[in-house]
Amino acid sequence: MLLADKNATFWFPPAASTFAEEIDWFFLMILYISIFFFVLVVGAMVWFAIKFRRRPGYEGDSTALHNNALEITWTVIPTLIVCWIFAQGVYGYVDMMRVPPDTLDINVTARKWDWSFQYPNGAISDKLHLPNNQAIRLRMRSEDVLHAFYVPAFRAKSDVVPGRVTVMWFKPILEGEYDLFCAEYCGDQHSEMIKRHGVVVHDTAGYEQWLVEAAKPPLNPIAHGFWLYERQGCKSCHSTVEGKTVVGPSFARSFGQTFKNSKGEDVKFDEQYVRQSVLEPQAQFREGFQKVSQMPSFQGKLKEDEITAITAFLQSMKDDAFLQAVADGELSEADKQGLGIADDAKAETPAAVTN
Amino acid sequence: MSAHGSNHSQTDSDNFLINSKGFLSWALTLDHKRIGLMYLVGVMSAFCLAGVLALILRTELLTPDKLFLTNQQYNQVFTLHGAIMVFLFIIPSVPAALGNFLVPVMLGAKDVAFPRLNLSSFYLWVVGAIFFLSAMLYTGLDTGWTFYTPYSTTTQGPVVAATMGVFVLGFSSIFTGLNFIVTINTMRPPGMAWFKMPLFLWATYATSIIQVLATPVLGITVLLLAAERMLHIGIFDPAYNGDPVTYQHFFWFYSHPAVYIMILPGMGIISELMSVHSHKSIFGYRFIAYSSIAIALFGFLVWGHHMFTSGMAEVTTIIFSALTFSVSIPSAIKVFNWLATMYKGTVQLNTPMCYSLSFIFLFTIGGLTGLWLGALSTDRPLHDTYFVVAHFHYVMVGGTLVGFLGGVFHWWPKMTGKMFSELWGKISCLLIFLGFNITFLPQFVLGSRGMPRRYARYVEEFQELHQWSTYGSYLLGIGLFVALGVVIHSLMRGKKAPPNPWGGATLEWQCSSPPPFYNFMSPPTVNDPYDYTPLEYHGPEQGWEYVHPAQQPVPQTHPVPAKS
Numbered sequence: 001m002l003l004a005d006k007n008a009t010f011w012f013p014p015a016a017s018t019f020a021e022e023i024d025w026f027f028l029m030i031l032y033i034s035i036f037f038f039v040l041v042v043g044a045m046v047w048f049a050i051k052f053r054r055r056p057g058y059e060g061d062s063t064a065l066h067n068n069a070l071e072i073t074w075t076v077i078p079t080l081i082v083c084w085i086f087a088q089g090v091y092g093y094v095d096m097m098r099v100p101p102d103t104l105d106i107n108v109t110a111r112k113w114d115w116s117f118q119y120p121n122g123a124i125s126d127k128l129h130l131p132n133n134q135a136i137r138l139r140m141r142s143e144d145v146l147h148a149f150y151v152p153a154f155r156a157k158s159d160v161v162p163g164r165v166t167v168m169w170f171k172p173i174l175e176g177e178y179d180l181f182c183a184e185y186c187g188d189q190h191s192e193m194i195k196r197h198g199v200v201v202h203d204t205a206g207y208e209q210w211l212v213e214a215a216k217p218p219l220n221p222i223a224h225g226f227w228l229y230e231r232q233g234c235k236s237c238h239s240t241v242e243g244k245t246v247v248g249p250s251f252a253r254s255f256g257q258t259f260k261n262s263k264g265e266d267v268k269f270d271e272q273y274v275r276q277s278v279l280e281p282q283a284q285f286r287e288g289f290q291k292v293s294q295m296p297s298f299q300g301k302l303k304e305d306e307i308t309a310i311t312a313f314l315q316s317m318k319d320d321a322f323l324q325a326v327a328d329g330e331l332s333e334a335d336k337q338g339l340g341i342a343d344d345a346k347a348e349t350p351a352a353v354t355n
Numbered sequence: 356m357s358a359h360g361s362n363h364s365q366t367d368s369d370n371f372l373i374n375s376k377g378f379l380s381w382a383l384t385l386d387h388k389r390i391g392l393m394y395l396v397g398v399m400s401a402f403c404l405a406g407v408l409a410l411i412l413r414t415e416l417l418t419p420d421k422l423f424l425t426n427q428q429y430n431q432v433f434t435l436h437g438a439i440m441v442f443l444f445i446i447p448s449v450p451a452a453l454g455n456f457l458v459p460v461m462l463g464a465k466d467v468a469f470p471r472l473n474l475s476s477f478y479l480w481v482v483g484a485i486f487f488l489s490a491m492l493y494t495g496l497d498t499g500w501t502f503y504t505p506y507s508t509t510t511q512g513p514v515v516a517a518t519m520g521v522f523v524l525g526f527s528s529i530f531t532g533l534n535f536i537v538t539i540n541t542m543r544p545p546g547m548a549w550f551k552m553p554l555f556l557w558a559t560y561a562t563s564i565i566q567v568l569a570t571p572v573l574g575i576t577v578l579l580l581a582a583e584r585m586l587h588i589g590i591f592d593p594a595y596n597g598d599p600v601t602y603q604h605f606f607w608f609y610s611h612p613a614v615y616i617m618i619l620p621g622m623g624i625i626s627e628l629m630s631v632h633s634h635k636s637i638f639g640y641r642f643i644a645y646s647s648i649a650i651a652l653f654g655f656l657v658w659g660h661h662m663f664t665s666g667m668a669e670v671t672t673i674i675f676s677a678l679t680f681s682v683s684i685p686s687a688i689k690v691f692n693w694l695a696t697m698y699k700g701t702v703q704l705n706t707p708m709c710y711s712l713s714f715i716f717l718f719t720i721g722g723l724t725g726l727w728l729g730a731l732s733t734d735r736p737l738h739d740t741y742f743v744v745a746h747f748h749y750v751m752v753g754g755t756l757v758g759f760l761g762g763v764f765h766w767w768p769k770m771t772g773k774m775f776s777e778l779w780g781k782i783s784c785l786l787i788f789l790g791f792n793i794t795f796l797p798q799f800v801l802g803s804r805g806m807p808r809r810y811a812r813y814v815e816e817f818q819e820l821h822q823w824s825t826y827g828s829y830l831l832g833i834g835l836f837v838a839l840g841v842v843i844h845s846l847m848r849g850k851k852a853p854p855n856p857w858g859g860a861t862l863e864w865q866c867s868s869p870p871p872f873y874n875f876m877s878p879p880t881v882n883d884p885y886d887y888t889p890l891e892y893h894g895p896e897q898g899w900e901y902v903h904p905a906q907q908p909v910p911q912t913h914p915v916p917a918k919s
Contacts (some may be wrong), residue, residue, distance in 0.1 A: 011803045019735075027733050027803070034723040041690060041719045045712055048697035052633070053704060060701035062635045062887065067695075071642050074691045075684060082680040085730050090673050092732025097669050145506040146599055148664065148739060152805025155736040159665045161600060162505060163593025166666050179814060183664075183739040183807040185499050187506055188427050191810035294509070 016174040017154035103137035110147035110160040113189040114236035123214035131207035135171040148184035172201040220341040225313025240326040260287040369871035385470035391456030401443035408436040413828040429811035430497040437500035449620030460863040463544040468537040476530035487520025504591035504602040518577035532566030546881035553884040557644040558623025561651035573609035607658035615654040621758030632708035633700030636885035639692040646685035653682040679729040706780030710761030717753025742802025772869040773849030786834030793827025853898030
């Protein structure tokens with residue numbers, strides 16, 4: 001059982017941000033008002049249907065046809081109530097729109113069908129890691145179509161509109177892991193944008209520690225290639241399991257193979273092909289994938305050494321031991337040790353990235 | 356003479372169903388009643404298709420992971436379900452099917468103002484429907500019924516063909532609306548002032564105004580969408596300097612008023628049913644009539660509430676929230692007036708009335724749950740979740756569909772001349788009522804817990820509520836199937852219906868059941884549409900008949916109430 005689950009109630013997921021208390025209280029107030037009116041309406045309906053039913057010896061009285069006082073009463077009272085609901089809704093809304101000073105700013109990129117989060121120190125992750133009790137501001141962009149960033153536990157949602165930068169903020173108040181959903185329909189794998197436990201709220205020290213680790217790419221080119229595979233969005237379309245097609249073809253045992261492209265020519269999956277596919281993905285398609293391919297170009301997003309690292313990773317996808325290690329989609333520290341591609345813990349970090 | 360005596364068809368051969376025979380006598384008919392029946396068959400077929408698709412979706416959602424549909428298939432099925440329900444069923448259901456049959460008869464007229472336009476609007480519907488369905492089935496449209504850009508401008512599906520289908524269907528809707536506006540304006544009989552009209556006509560009139568004013572915007576929107584997709588004119592797609600939010604404004608400027616095209620006629624039906632089956636004049640006639648017009652006008656100003664999380668300016672968002680709340684008041688007024696109509700009436704709990712009471716129960720839930728979505732802070736977490744799905748199904752299905760079924764049962768004897776089984780009619784109503792609530796009540800909780808819409812897969816905490824919802828949908832499906840069985844049984848074996856089986860005082864009950872092809876032998880006498888005092892029940896064979904001569908020997912501007 002997850003830590004956060006015990007905080008969920010019948011109506012609500014855990015109340016993990018400052019918005020939750022106000023919104024949940026307001027939700028329940030509207031619920032009570034609605035139950036009152038619902039009971040009134042349905043109670044009157046049932047009572048009238050029984051009391052005035054057609055039966056022998058009963059004569060209806062058709063004189064009650066209009067009553068202005070009554071009409072005004074049942075116009076004015078609901079009007080006053082909805083005025084209050086409107087005002088209270090605006091009050092909460094303005095709170096959500098006013099970004100407080102001293103926020104931690106994180107850039108969010110949404111794409112079909114994955115999220116990517118960029119932190120102030122340059123770290124990139126596919127899950128959103130946050131420090132507790134710190135106001136967060138997200139600057140969100142979409143690379144393709146409409147998406148919506150939605151964390152029910154934070155009661156926070158905003159559409160991510162391509163061509164715009166959307167800003168939203170919230171302040172987590174409860175440590176734990178929460179689900180992140182895409183709430184705006186975005187195509188085939190819309191529901192694969194569910195990021196189970198995709199938002200991790202740490203204590204401040206835990207966040208700092210994670211942040212330092214996350215900014216550090218592995219030195220070993222194979223591990224570095226996998227690290228990029230996880231962070232640059234490759235993972236949302238290409239699996240590491242042989243024969244498992246998510247959107248594009250699986251990477252397992254691809255390298256070195258010869259396959260047909262959409263024009264029927266033989267193409268060898270080699271270093272040159274990897275480089276072309278990363279920089280000009282629409283240049284040639286593998287047979288059978290020309291219709292689904294919407295792969296974006298990584299020109300300008302990946303440096304040469306990073307493409308080299310990805311090539312190294314793809315090359316090791318021929319290796320049984322490596323395939324077994326990444327079959328679950330993860331490459332843990334233990335896996336790296338076992339494969340002999342772990343970095344020395346003391347190695348300096350940035351050399352591999354900045355040439 | 357009794358007011359209606361001369362209006363009964365003297366021979367059965369005048370009956371509009373059989374006075375001429377053969378395929379062409381239907382295909383080329385200008386008789387509004389035949390066109391109405393053809394629409395009825397058409398929209399019911401569309402409804403059956405989209406209903407089956409809904410059951411497929413619900414079945415897939417029994418498990419969090421794949422049961423039998425791939426993600427892509429799921430997306431295509433929900434797109435088909437939504438698009439067929441909206442464009443081919445709900446929008447034409449009451450106005451085109453029942454409205455066509457009833458508007459001229461309620462006016463004591465022979466036909467609508469433009470019978471040829473009426474037939475052409477039916478064929479536009481057929482052409483649009485075939486175009487739309489074949490486009491969607493050919494390669495599988497997966498944009499959702501809303502065609503949001505830039506997904507719709509970049510996906511592989513047959514977006515242009517489908518939007519052209521919508522364009523043609525839009526013309527069908529405009530023609531029907533135009534026809535009703537002219538008919539109601541010019542063909543009211545002497546004595547039927549605006550405030551002597553049956554409330555169904557007020558609702559139809561308000562609906563027609565929306566159809567004529569709003570539908571052209573849909574046409575413009577889908578044309579622009581097609582142009583963006585094919586010519587990249589750069590209005591909706593950010594890749595060509597367009598803005599997707601602009602598309603949403605265009606789309607909802609039609610599609611929100613369209614919500615009132617869907618619900619207003621249902622409300623009109625309920626106004627008739629509540630009064631007739633309570634055997635008491637409608638309470639607050641003017642308030643109900645004005646509230647229809649108010650809803651039609653306010654309905655044009657609230658489209659932004661579909662876009663509360665799209666990143667509109669704050670002030671705009673707040674203004675749309677305020678306007679959204681203002682449209683809730685006229686609906687509340689209607690509900691209170693319907694209840695007051697029952698007060699001290701003589702309530703007959705027959706099938707149409709059971710549907711009518713179901714409507715009030717379900718529509719009240721649908722209306723009240725709008726409060727959460729209109730309020731800006733509670734809308735944040737609920738927007739685009741199952742809470743919204745449940746809310747609009749309570750309005751569209753609990754409201755429009757249940758109202759439509761109530762109307763079909765109420766006017767069935769008039770349309771076909773056959774009675775139906777009261778017992779099985781009520782059983783169908785009960786099954787639909789229970790099935791509907793079991794389907795959609797859990798979805799409110801799913802939504803408040805955070806389950807987003809349009810998901811083929813979901814996290815396992817949601818499974819139990821999804822299963823309830825699926826089992827409820829099966830019960831709902833059975834209920835609808837029983838309702839279909841009731842009307843089919845009635846066609847085959849139903850007892851002959853009297854001209855006025857329920858004791859209605861509107862003009863359609865003054866001609867025989869089914870009406871002769873000319874509707875009325877001589878222009879019927881216009882009475883107060885809700886004055887039941889001169890009606891007396893003569894058993895199931897004769898139904899209700901006027902006992903007092905309704906015509907006064909001296910011309911008077913106002914009918915004398917019989918009670919004085």
